[in-house]
Amino acid sequence: MSLPKKMSLTTTMQSALLIAALLVSGGGLCEFARADDSAPPWPTKEWRTSTPEQQGMASASLADLIDFGATHELESLLVIRHGTIVAEAYYAPFRLGVKHRMNSATKSVIGTLIAIALKDGLLDSPDHRVVDFFSGRTIANLDDDKRAITIQNLLDMTSGLDWTEPLGEGRPKSMFDMERSADWEQFVLDRPMAAKPGAVFNYSSGNPQLLSAILTKLTGQSALDYARKRLFEPLGVSDVFWRSDPSGVSIGGYGLFLEPRDMAKLGYLYLRNGVWDGREIIPPSWIERVRHASVEMNLRDFRYANLFWVAPASNAYLANGYHGQRIFVMPTLDVVAVATGTGHSASIGKEIEMIADAVKSDTALPPDAAGQARLASRIQDVGTEKPQPVGETPEIAKAISGKTYRFADNALRLSSLELNLDGPVPSYAYEIKTGRPDHPVERFEGPIGLDGVYREAAPASQGITVAKGAWSYDKSFVVQFGELGGDNMQRAILSFEGKGVDVVFVAESGPGAKLHGEVVD
Structure with a gap:
């Protein structure tokens, strides 16, 4: 089944319901999805898509997996299985047809x-x-x-270069320092040695930053263009x-x-032994x-090879990224799975x-109408935000609406902010300083849901806000x-007093910030 790349929330939900109905009924989409192909x-x-049972999987168990995702910050x-989607859930507000940040799963690419x-x-050789x-x-x-470091050492995270980027809790100091440097490759190359390669x-x-730079040298193009x-x-x-990076290296x-569907294609390529x-x-x-990874990680039950995490006891391996961005490959079960998320609570x-x-x-298993119905219901439920009653608009909403608050220079580069919260379509608008003389500020605007449901702004260069x-x-x-x-x-907490506003930014990951703005007459 082919779905458009860009769909409204309404259209997406209608499609999801249609798919769910067809899966439960066993008709339409299911006819060509056979476990014995x-x-x-x-x-x-x-x-292709089918019921889980047609591919030898249990709908009831997958419904439990969907519920697990709902309580463990999945998006x-x-x-x-057998090259066929048997379960596909998007946790609102994330939805089908939208790209997701892969974080360190990029390394596997x-x-x-x-x-x-x-x-x-x-x-010529790793x-x-x-x-x-x-x-x-x-x-x-x-x-x-340092002269002895090889490509394979970079691929296996055994370069020996001094680097602080904990896999568990802890600040990835070296990564942040690299991001602040003008030349990322030079920063990595200059690191002292902490161990033999x-x-x-x-x-x-x-390590993969150097690999990306090497790819550019080998191919004459960025890793993106080569890919x-x-x-x-x-x-x-x-x-x-x-x-x-600042030098144009991916x-x-x-x-x-x-x-996520395209992330799954990468996993499927590996499942099919590199053949497409x-x-x-x-x-x-x-x-x-x-x-058959042999490099022992500093985590129990995992090994590492070629920028992949490997779980030998489970006969599985994965591309793994911060906050649960994962592409699982399970060869003995003929399974590929993809999970994207916003937090650490879901364990591999x-x-x-x-x-x-x-x-x-x-x-194939016998049909399980009850299990399929429950799975379809859970997929629909996690993909639907629940509107809440909107209370009476406070007087302060009317007082601040339409006013432009301006901010002194700050690390977030926020220049101005305007809210309109007393009309039929609550909205925001803000400007960011770009640092470019030809285009000093960039304006962003969009709707705000006051009923507990996210509203989408028009797609922009940075994504869909x-x-x-x-x-x-x-x-x-x-x-x-x-x-x-x-x-x-x-999350931003805005406190208004007279002509001023105090804004406290609370980031889910990374540092927050506190700013003060004033209405300029």
């Missing part, structure tokens, strides 16, 4: 591009020394150990955004945005090395366990906002 399907243009969840460069003959690609640079702390696993977004031609285009992936450790519709994209030996082990528990047979707000008991206005799929939801 001899040839695997190729979702280049569209994914989307897809389960694919960089690794995949290195594999393709090897296949293309652009890279044992090639890294410093050879940066011979024109003066590198600090250069010793025999290949000796110790140490997680680092600096478009050699990876995304063959898979039928077109809706892509990838952040770049960020290697994070920064890639894909729709008869064409080898990735060398099978590359995937074998992932499946629990997600793998629940997905595996839903697999009951290698062939959603916002909702409510007046608190002390007459402060609390607004929640962020980009759909951006993993960046924030």
Whole structure:
């Protein structure tokens, strides 16, 4: 079934209900989705869909998985068996057809591009020394150990470079320092050595940053452009955004945005041993090395290889990103799953366990009308925001509406803010200083839901902003906002007094801020 890329919330829900009805009835979409098909399907243009039972999975178990996602900060969840979507949920306000930030799952894509460069003959060997690609640079702390770092060391997080980026709780100091530097590759290359190459696993977004820069040197184009031609285009992936560093190098450790269905295509490519519709994209030996990872991580039950996390006891591996952005590959079960989220509460082990528990047979199961109905109901429920009664508009809403509050220079670059909260369509408008003489400020505006339901602004360069707000008991206005799929939801508390407004930003991740603005007559 092919769905439009951009759909309204109403259209999306209508489509979801139609899909749910067809799945429960066993008609329409289900006719061509059979667990005993001899040839695997190729979702280049569209994914097939069926009931879970037709692919040997239990609807009731998948309904439990959907519920787990609702209580563990998930924004989307897809389960694919035998090349067929058997469960697909989007947790409101996130929805179908929107790209999601992949965070560190980007690393696995960089690794995949290195594999393709090897296949293309652009890279001679993963044992090639890294410093050879940066011979024109003066590198600090250069010793025999640093000279010995190989591409494979970068892929396995065993470069030995000194780097602070904890996998658990803790501040990723080195990553933040890299972001503040003018030359990211130089920053990474200049790090002192903390261990011999290949000796110790140490997680680092600096390693894939060097790999991205090396890809640019090998291909003469950014990792994004190389991926478009050699990876995304063959898979039928077109809706892509990838952040770049100040030098124009695609960020290697994070920064890639894909729709969840397209993330699943990457997993499916690995599940099919690097082959897509008869064409080898990735060398099978590359995937074998992932499946038989030998590098011990500093986390129990996990190993690492080629920028993938591996769970040997579960016969599973995954691309894994901050806040639960995950592409699971489970070869022995013929399963691919995708989860995107906004928090840390969903454990990898629990997600793998629940997905595996839903697999009951290698062939089709008898229909389960009750289980299918429950699954369809849970998918509909998590994808629907629940409007709340809107109380009487307070007098302060009328007093501040339409006024423009201006702010002194600040780290957030917020220049002005205007709210209109007493009309039929509550809205906001704000301006950000760009630092560009030719375009000093950029204006953003959109609606605000006052009934507990997010409202969407028109799509813009930064994505689709959603916002909702409510007046608190002390007459402060609390607004929640962020980009759909951006993993960046924030809360701002606005307190008004006379001609002034105090704004406290509370970020779900990262530092907050406090600002003061004044109405300028």
